[in-house]
């Protein structure tokens with residue numbers, strides 16, 4: 001799902017986009033930073049900024065990575081180097097280059113493919129993501145924008161007059177809006193917001209409201225209650241096959257090659273396998289580092305497990321096939337929203353082990369993130385044993401900002417990318433039944449964190 005925020009420099013796009021992404025648990029892409037990074041590369045290699053052939057050659061030779069809030073150019077963190085006045089001044093020429101725009105549009109689409117992103121720039125709603133769920137065009141009074149920029153620069157110790165900033169800004173606005181290719185104009189279906197009179201908090205409140213309204217289709221009227229026929233019960237259970245004998249054999253059959261693959265490819269180390277209940281329901285609660293996590297947990301649990309996955313992940317047919325084969329139940333929301341909790345409890349009642357990631361989404365910096373409050377409802381309501389699971393190394397192997405994993409094969413152990421996983425002793429869920437929410441969440445967090453630390457030690461051994 002894509003949300004776009006376009007508009008002139010200084011209207012508060014970056015901060016708004018970052019805040020909105022955080023609230024929605026989306027990722028955030030600053031496309032201006034990509035133009036700036038290409039500008040920096042061009043300046044460093046003394047490339048003529050108007051020479052399209054030279055720029056094309058330059059683009060072939062560079063690699064841009066966009067980890068959360070940072071920009072890496074050929075592996076070097078250039079997040080600060082791209083903010084100098086020299087880069088700002090030269091970025092206009094780069095942003096007007098058809099060859100650069102073509103490449104960056106392609107990279108931006110690749111980065112966001114199949115994921116939830118708030119993308120910020122000049123052409124995100126018009127050119128890059130014309131089908132975005134929600135488009136905003138954020139403006140502000142030019143004087144106010146120049147004042148903000150002046151405050152920002154003087155706080156950084158730079159000496160520059162307000163008038164000089166205003167003049168440069170007017171020139172950039174005019175150039176961005178008038179250029180032939182991807183001019184800075186609002187998409188016809190964009191919502192215009194003015195941050196002159198609104199606080200940033202208010203701007204983001206409005207954006208968030210609008211995104212949530214569009215994301216959640218109106219609830220259909222509840223059907224009249226009917227006695228449940230056995231067939232309808234079956235059709236409501238997308239992973240019914242998990243109980244069948246053929247599936248158990250199929251699972252056993254796949255287990256060995258997968259184990260082999262992970263041991264060889266990621267030097268996988270596991271501990272605590274005996275803590276997994278051999279039969280009956282279990283709620284496996286794990287930290288979430290990468291797309292590999294479900295497979296890794298499956299390998300340590302040695303039983304067919306049920307997962308939840310957002311419906312949007314089922315859009316790509318190959319990926320849909322893969323996660324279906326992992327017994328993923330499609331849901332509309334994040335794993336621990338109301339719908340997710342209902343699904344998890346009903347799967348546990350069927351006697352199956354279910355995996356949840358209480359952080360809601362993959363970590364964006366390798367550290368554990370706070371748990372979603374809904375997790376409390378889940379651990380309070382379930383009667384199944386709760387198994388804490390800690391994963392370490394999967395973020396290094398496949399961080400959220402990279403579109404592919406880099407394995408750390410068995411012959412180079414203890415390096416980055418090696419993965420390990422630890423299963424803790426099952427917790428009796430009655431333990432949490434009467435505990436206040438904050439305390440229960442904190443305690444569960446600490447247990448999983450302890451498993452993660454344990455796994456981390458194992459990985460470095």
Ligand code: DC
Nearest residue numbers: 031032033035091092095121122123
């Ligand atoms: O938002 P910013 O100041 O960091 O942008 C840097 C330059 O890139 C600026 O000249 C505008 C241009 N840009 C663009 O043309 N299209 C985008 N999607 C983002 C930025």
